[in-house]
Amino acid sequence: MQSNTHPRQQTTLTESQPIATPTPDARETRTQLLSGGKLAMAIISLDLSMFLAAIDMTIVATTYVPIGDKFNSLDRAEWIISSYLIAQTAFQSIYGKISDVLGRVETMVLAIIIFLIGSILCAVSNSLNMLIASRVIQGIGGGGLVSMVLIVIADILNERQRGKYIGVFTGTWGLSAAIGPALGGVIVQNTKWQVIFWINIPICVISAAMIVFLLRIPRPKGSWKEKVKRIDFVGSFLSLVGITLILLALAWGGRDYEWNSVAVICCFVFGTVVIIACVFYEWKVPQVPIIPVRLFKIRNVFFSCMSHLFFGFGFFGPITFIPQWALVVKQASNITSGLYLLPFALMMVLGSVSAGIFTAKTGKYREMVWFGTAVLTLGNGLFITLDTNTSVGKVMGFMIVGGFGLGAALQTLPLAAQAAVTGKHLASITAVALFFRSVGNILAVSVLSNIIQNKLKTQIAVVIEHFPTYAQTILHITKDQSLINKASIPDELKAEIMKAYSASLRDAFIVLTVFTGISFLLSLAFKHMPLKTTLKKSLED
Numbered sequence: 001m002q003s004n005t006h007p008r009q010q011t012t013l014t015e016s017q018p019i020a021t022p023t024p025d026a027r028e029t030r031t032q033l034l035s036g037g038k039l040a041m042a043i044i045s046l047d048l049s050m051f052l053a054a055i056d057m058t059i060v061a062t063t064y065v066p067i068g069d070k071f072n073s074l075d076r077a078e079w080i081i082s083s084y085l086i087a088q089t090a091f092q093s094i095y096g097k098i099s100d101v102l103g104r105v106e107t108m109v110l111a112i113i114i115f116l117i118g119s120i121l122c123a124v125s126n127s128l129n130m131l132i133a134s135r136v137i138q139g140i141g142g143g144g145l146v147s148m149v150l151i152v153i154a155d156i157l158n159e160r161q162r163g164k165y166i167g168v169f170t171g172t173w174g175l176s177a178a179i180g181p182a183l184g185g186v187i188v189q190n191t192k193w194q195v196i197f198w199i200n201i202p203i204c205v206i207s208a209a210m211i212v213f214l215l216r217i218p219r220p221k222g223s224w225k226e227k228v229k230r231i232d233f234v235g236s237f238l239s240l241v242g243i244t245l246i247l248l249a250l251a252w253g254g255r256d257y258e259w260n261s262v263a264v265i266c267c268f269v270f271g272t273v274v275i276i277a278c279v280f281y282e283w284k285v286p287q288v289p290i291i292p293v294r295l296f297k298i299r300n301v302f303f304s305c306m307s308h309l310f311f312g313f314g315f316f317g318p319i320t321f322i323p324q325w326a327l328v329v330k331q332a333s334n335i336t337s338g339l340y341l342l343p344f345a346l347m348m349v350l351g352s353v354s355a356g357i358f359t360a361k362t363g364k365y366r367e368m369v370w371f372g373t374a375v376l377t378l379g380n381g382l383f384i385t386l387d388t389n390t391s392v393g394k395v396m397g398f399m400i401v402g403g404f405g406l407g408a409a410l411q412t413l414p415l416a417a418q419a420a421v422t423g424k425h426l427a428s429i430t431a432v433a434l435f436f437r438s439v440g441n442i443l444a445v446s447v448l449s450n451i452i453q454n455k456l457k458t459q460i461a462v463v464i465e466h467f468p469t470y471a472q473t474i475l476h477i478t479k480d481q482s483l484i485n486k487a488s489i490p491d492e493l494k495a496e497i498m499k500a501y502s503a504s505l506r507d508a509f510i511v512l513t514v515f516t517g518i519s520f521l522l523s524l525a526f527k528h529m530p531l532k533t534t535l536k537k538s539l540e541d
Contacts, residue, residue, distance in 0.1 A: 111144025312440020351407025372409025
């Protein structure tokens with residue numbers, strides 16, 4: 001009977017064991033899996049996938065209001081954004097382990113197919129409910145695209161080389177997220193909103209074809225039947241249910257329901273209970289857990305994930321709310337407000353590439369994480385000074401500071417966790433770290449939106465007292481900020497609305513700065529783990 005004892009019940013994980021301090025494997029002698037033209041084509045195919053996932057996260061930021069208006073459902077239009085983010089985040093953490101079982105190429109193509117189906121359904125949607133449901137499908141695929149790109153890069157390049165190439169993907173992600181709102185505005189202004197989703201189709205097909213024919217990564221051993229048996233379906237179900245309930249509570253709270261409502265409280269309570277059950281199950285039962293919770297006992301893994309959580313909060317705030325500030329306070333158009341993110345994105349590319357070169361040459365990554373999170377905190381702190389008199393040039397300067405810090409930390413932060421585990425855990429820990437970052441993104445939207453709305457209610461109530469005859473117009477502007485450029489209202493009223501928004505956003509930027517600073521403080525706990533110059537064995541071949 002002893003021979004059948006589960007091996008995980010016989011050992012206790014500590015940082016001194018191989019999982020925390022990877023030791024060389026006889027098979028871990030290659031410096032990279034692909035090189036030359038094959039590597040270049042693989043990078044292009046992966047970059048297309050990253051572009052898809054990133055741009056669909058923000059392309060509806062300036063278009064969800066007109067889309068909701070076309071369906072006569074403006075009050076629920078924000079779910080066009082939220083549904084994608086929730087689905088992307090909920091599924092992100094499980095793709096890593098699924099790819100360990102099914103194979104990297106197969107899992108990545110699966111994610112692209114799901115994203116493709118979701119895009120088609122979005123384009124043909126004839127109601128807001130159908131569009132929201134289709135965005136969920138899109139988000140499920142998008143979560144896989146984001147996770148699998150970084151997982152595959154970890155497979156084909158060693159830790160020292162990885163930084164240079166991750167800079168490319170970080171740049172793509174940043175530029176895509178930045179141009180998304182402007183591109184969406186251009187499309188809706190000049191053609192039908194469905195084009196937003198139709199443009200995904202050819203990119204999906206090209207990306208999938210390139211991945212199938214150009215990406216050569218060893219596949220896991222065993223038949224499909226054997227592989228399916230190794231998938232932790234119970235753990236996957238529990239994690240998805242628990243995560244989705246908590247994310248729904250965060251999305252509903254303060255917007256669709258009060259924070260003390262039955263719906264929000266039930267989601268928080270039941271979500272927490274299911275997550276606790278999932279952790280216990282993953283710790284004790286499956287041989288191949290979907291989320292290896294024991295890894296959180298490793299110092300760098302724990303602090304990397306926690307830092308990712310607050311980091312995700314810190315960088316998603318400017319992406320979401322600076323265009324809103326420009327729309328109302330600077331009376332920019334939907335297209336122009338999106339372009340305010342361009343210097344942020346360009347400096348993110350520069351920061352990421354610089355950090356990648358530094359890491360590749362020196363083997364040091366903690367220093368770039370510290371530098372990046374500190375500079376991003378400074379950039380977010382500068383946003384607190386924004387008011388109705390702030391010049392466009394000053395805003396651009398603040399964006400340049402924050403963008404460079406974001407780029408430096410965005411591509412080095414995952415290395416802290418990746419360097420602390422052996423190859424077989426590489427995919428799982430990469431996906432889990434990205435999951436925590438995505439949770440931070442959703443927290444940023446939820447928490448900061450509530451701060452803005454609560455302060456705005458007070459500010460707008462005062463404005464309505466002074467301009468009672470324009471009460472309905474003022475309320476409409478609070479729902480669709482772009483109306484401030486179209487409504488026939490006195491300049492004095494317009495100035496008061498701009499001041500109200502500026503004051504509300506200032507409170508949000510204070511919280512944003514604090515959360516980003518916490519990410520920096522957590523990163524100080526990282527223990528230096530040498531970056532390997534050979535590949536880690538992550539799949540059986």
